[in-house]
Amino acid sequence: MATAKQNRHSRTRSDHATELTEDYVEAIFDIVAANGTCRAVDLANQFQVSHVTINRTVGRLQRDGYVETEPYGPIELTTKGTKLAKASKERHQIVLDFLLALGISRSTAIADSEGIEHHVSPETLNAMKEFIESKD
Amino acid sequence: MATAKQNRHSRTRSDHATELTEDYVEAIFDIVAANGTCRAVDLANQFQVSHVTINRTVGRLQRDGYVETEPYGPIELTTKGTKLAKASKERHQIVLDFLLALGISRSTAIADSEGIEHHVSPETLNAMKEFIESKD
């Protein structure tokens, strides 16, 4: 029997498996909100990665049911993708606001929150929310 | 580990490139401290990953100058590896203590700090240190 002893490193590994997905659906959500539509070139610009990498990553997102797109067409979030995007954006915002409430400069807070957001459990997220509120 | 400014996603990508290295040198440091020596099997047990994966990862660590090892021999940190291990352990401890000071349960704090530690800039680390001291 596979003992599957979950330890703290296993948690971090699984966080990383979903990290890119979360950042992509967040970005697609924001680009659609700003431009009305999202094209591969917008994502390449956002992530500073080649358009070819974007193309294959979006293919995985589609395979996994987060986006819908046709050849040469725009990239749209599915219901599942939209749900993940909203949850991720909310969590990301809380982490950012928390770092700002801690007194971190905005540019550092923006950079740090981009990585930290993916490793914050619901319990820690809640504590961050309370801390923000305690600081008005 | 907080280098390359570029944009916020580039920072996260470079953090991840060093993340595994940091966790490994930390683990090797601790295992040597506890057992007097570190073998591949100890790391496989620690990371819940196959011994083959450990073998190849240690090979990369050696290639990059963090560890020294001979076939069938124990794994030792180089000066560079020891330095990184100590810095990583210190940063990790601060992140853990910070989460505890925030009121997070120990088991959650242990799990979350394992991922968060790699995305914390010096500025944020400093703010965490001050927060811990303010709670003394």
Place this chain on the structure above:
DNA sequence: CTCTGAGTTTAGCCATTGCTAAACTGACTG
């Protein structure tokens, strides 16, 4: 209408990090 070029896709490469199966080493054990 045709042509053109920005944007997309395809082809093909690489490194990392995971795996299983199988071969090999060398340190205790009997």
Place this chain on the structure above:
DNA sequence: CAGTCAGTTTAGCAATGGCTAAACTCAGAG
């Protein structure tokens, strides 16, 4: 001092996420 076997290495596979070069599409300019 030969055998055993836990631990290590090798071989070979896969998925992810990077890249460049080259081929292809299609909407708008002419």
